Amino acid sequence: MRLSNKKIVVYLVSAALLLLLAFALYRFFFHGGKETQYLTVPVVVADIQDTVLASGSLEALQQVSVGAQASGQLKSLKVVLGQEVKKGQLVAEIDSLTQQNALQNAEFALMQVRAQLRSKQASLVQAQLNFKRQQRLLAGDAGSRESYETAEATLQATLADIDSLNAQIEQAKITVSTAMLNLGYTKITAPMDGKVVSIVTKEGQTVNSAQLAPTIIILAELKTMTVKALVSEADVIRVKPQQPVFFTILGNPDHRFHGKLRSVELAPDSIGNDTGDGKKKSDANAAPIYYNALFDIPNPDNKLRISMTAQVSIVLSEVKGALMIPSTALGERGKDGRYQVKVLETKDGKHSVATRQVRIGINNVRAQVLDGLKAGEKVILGEDSGTPQADTSTVMLD
Template sequence: MTNSTAKPLGKTKKKRYLWIAIALVAMLLLGKMLFFSVPPKPDYVTAEARLADMEDSVLASGTLEAVRQVSVGAQVSGQLKSLKVQLGDEVEQGQLVAEIDDMTQQNDLRNVQAALATRKAERQAKQATLKQAELAYARQRQMLARDASSREDFEQAEATLNVTRADIVALDAQIAQAEIEVDTARVNLGYTRISSPMSGKVVAIVTKEGQTVNSIQTAPTIIKVAQVDTMTVKAQISEADVTRVRPGQKVYFTILGEPDKRYYGTLRAIEPAPDSIQRDESTSTLTGGGTAASGTSEAVYYNGLFDVPNPDETLRISMTAQVFIVLGEAKQTLIIPSSALGKRGEDGRYTVQVVGTDNEPTKRQIKVGMNNNVNAQVLEGLSAGERVVSAEAAAPAVAQ
């Protein structure tokens, strides 16, 4: 009885010890995996050095304007009696485009002409008085010489003669002034007939027939005429890029309606100051150092100007242009991604990691030309077809 009971108990102990041993081994293996495993090698993203066309350019936002545009205004006040053109019409220089009611100007001209005639008549009358004064003076002088008249009568005749001559001089000045007023009135009458100062297209009609214009304070605009066979692009270049651009550089742009078509030109000028310089100086205050400090930190842009032919008038005023100012370009040159460039050395060369046949990266020094932050031009140190590390994928995180 005693021996038969001890045998099952011994088997149970052995089985328990076996399970404990298995659990300890599993825990050891798990600990080794968690705390003593070697992290996997990071994966590399590679790119092949290849031949391609490359361009380094400055991007700017531009606006199209007519190469020449003038506002044709009125220099006299009155009702716009007749408008001779319509929107979109082609006009020639000197062509009559509008007429203002000229009744007021005609009346002004007649008034000053009448005043001039009055001054001339007064001069004629004074001329007769002068003749009479000269005869009286001569007679008194002869009589004084013969002691037939008094010295007082002679002096009176002499004074009358001098006063009459002075009156004639004053009338001559008044006549000259009246003639100027006549000329001015005649010019003002001519201003009622408005002509185009240049050839071009009517791009805006500001004042309609029947409206009354007032030129006392400002010259009101009747129409706007522009030459649109050539357009000027005004590109806003940021202050970070303006130091890299120069007149004479190649430039092209696209418009929203034709994003795949390029219009080419040559940068002809860069305005020396931003548009903000035209703002009222009262918005700026002087600091203690004597420099103007603006209340807001706005981005600063300088206008670059270039012209482009527009024979078919596809380009229109105020269109938005995406402008590219070309700093440099190369055809079929060796390029790699800019992200593959490492640190730049004192000699100007960059470090890159070249992946060999064993798929292991090795460092190499290369000489770089243009770099537009997307691709870099390789001048020395690499050959077409070689692979470089452009990015390194992050290794998987180890659980803690």
């Protein structure tokens, strides 16, 4: 069976159309929309800061552990948790029976020595009279030298006994004073104004001052808090007193507390691990080195509390109304210190990519543009990955 020329032409045209359709579909699905797309962000005018970030914790400006210097049972506690106390206010009492007995014994011992002194003073008068009589008798050849020497020795011994008793009296006075002091230690008073932040020892417990001074309560001045920020050794050389600082707390991350750096400690806390000759103890897994940067914050409403975590930012420098781009837009840095930045330019409705040499100032997540760009120009962050990002736009390059 032979096909006519007309049918052959129809088949060829149909095959050509199918090929064209297949090619068009291939271009559409595999190459269509593959024009380069860029993520861009405009150059904006905003305030920018160069900061050192640090983690910190809050402490009371003043905090003291109120301990006992006397041993015995805690008879009564005069304060409750959270109570405001004044300096000198009675906060606790220890059973004072032992101390009272010790004071009485000391006073009785003092009285006894004083009585002995009075007796010796009476003996001294007798010894002086006897010595003078023997002295006169010896001068008139009416007495013996032996009697004279005996009277002289008795007088000197009595004087020595009186000196010894006077010394014993002073010693007994010290014993009485110490006993009175120990009795006073049974009444524990506040060493400063503050708030009771912890009660360590309960009523009825026995404390022993012969060991480490037992803590009864902990007082803290909370009207002003101190923030202790841990600054790494890489950043500490840029941190100085009086630099502005702010921090946030986990419970209120949108509110900034502002202050000024008071001091930067000269040595890390780990200096306590040093040996007496100034050498560090060996540590196979040496921990990173951090230095404490301290600053104070008013706390009139007591929102800030002891041991809260603080996210601290120490402001090294600040520029108002700076041209700014994300640091991720910066390309290679040249020998002259300038960075390459790709810019999307538009002319007559056509987009093109240009490379600019840009001088940068502060560079801390966001970069301050000193020259090379203008406000509103669009810098390229990269090619579109299909994932939307905040503050970016996608532009298709024809």
